[in-house]
């Protein structure tokens with residue numbers, strides 16, 4: 001696919017995926033960027049951090065997203081503060097079929113409070129693997145997820161990387177909220193009108209920054 005020239009990009013945003021290991025962060029990212037679903041045998045734990053770049057169209061403007069996918073496993077987490085630096089949006093993922101991953105969201109919020117550079121950063125809680133409801137594996141109800149998100153003052157959606165449910169909506173809703181909060185990103189405007197460059201990590205394609 002031809003690359004979008006930077007002059008057509010209205011702004012560039014950094015998004016971050018955090019949450020327990022195995023909740024489906026990498027799977028959500030792959031579904032959103034490539035509309036791909038890997039067989040569970042092909043999936044491996046993230047080591048350090050991966051990222052992908054995607055350009056999205058919202059209200060006739062193009063926005064470039066660099067989406068960082070962090071390791072859920074403590075032993076694979078390094079340079080944590082650098083993941084958070086400059087992020088305008090953070091997606092906190094739990095697995096609706098695992099109550100423990102929902103309860104651990106408090107720990108992820110603590111980490112976010114510790115490392116995030118902005119109080120205004122847009123937060124979205126995603127209850128992933130909602131497809132598992134049909135096999136009776138749900139452990140966290142939608143109501144509980146919604147109530148927790150309300151308490152924390154964040155956006156909320158249930159999703160399934162496997163079936164696509166809610167995946168695009170989750171990312172696009174975060175980006176819309178960032179767009180509605182210009183103080184989060186307008187100071188990063190470059191000298192060239194119509195473009196925004198990130199302060200750091202202005203990576204062209206995606207890859208591993210472990």
Ligand SMILES: Nc1nc2c(ncn2[C@@H]2O[C@H](COP(=O)(O)OP(=O)(O)OP(=O)(O)O)[C@@H](O)[C@H]2O)c(=O)[nH]1
Pocket residue numbers: 019020021022023024025026027028038039040043044045046047070071072073128129130131132159160161162163
């Ligand atoms: N049924 C179902 N399984 C999923 C879904 N999303 C991910 N999985 C499975 O859950 C497992 C973990 O998925 P990952 O995407 O590697 O999870 P992760 O959060 O990135 O894990 P870490 O990299 O260790 O932090 C894999 O076996 C996936 O196939 C989903 O929506 N539905």
